[in-house]
Amino acid sequence: MRHLLRYFAPLIGWIFARMSFVLPIKRLRETETLMAFHHPKPAYQFHVLLVPKKPVISLMEFDATDTTFLTDLYSTVQSLVDEFQLPAWRLIVNGGEYQDFPHLHFHLISDVKE
Numbered sequence: 001m002r003h004l005l006r007y008f009a010p011l012i013g014w015i016f017a018r019m020s021f022v023l024p025i026k027r028l029r030e031t032e033t034l035m036a037f038h039h040p041k042p043a044y045q046f047h048v049l050l051v052p053k054k055p056v057i058s059l060m061e062f063d064a065t066d067t068t069f070l071t072d073l074y075s076t077v078q079s080l081v082d083e084f085q086l087p088a089w090r091l092i093v094n095g096g097e098y099q100d101f102p103h104l105h106f107h108l109i110s111d112v113k114e
Contacts, residue, residue, distance in 0.1 A: 029076045033069040046110040056104040086110045
């Protein structure tokens, strides 16, 4: 399935970049550059996805000079940690063979109950 999704990477990126408003998700946060929502199949008690709206497949393709996105990412993580009062948490990005979905995304996770 992972290899099949790679063929649709340009379409997936386009949807996040241009049509994110049609995605049937409850947004916890949304900025001009990213959206944050609960993972549809959480692996942790608290599991939020942070997804850039730009069509970027992986962290290796991300423009490191995009300070607007990085500022949004950090401030969104900080506000979610504060809002959900997470005393312990991790921010994870998977790459290469560990990345299942062909669009850059970050996992904010915690085993602490909400």
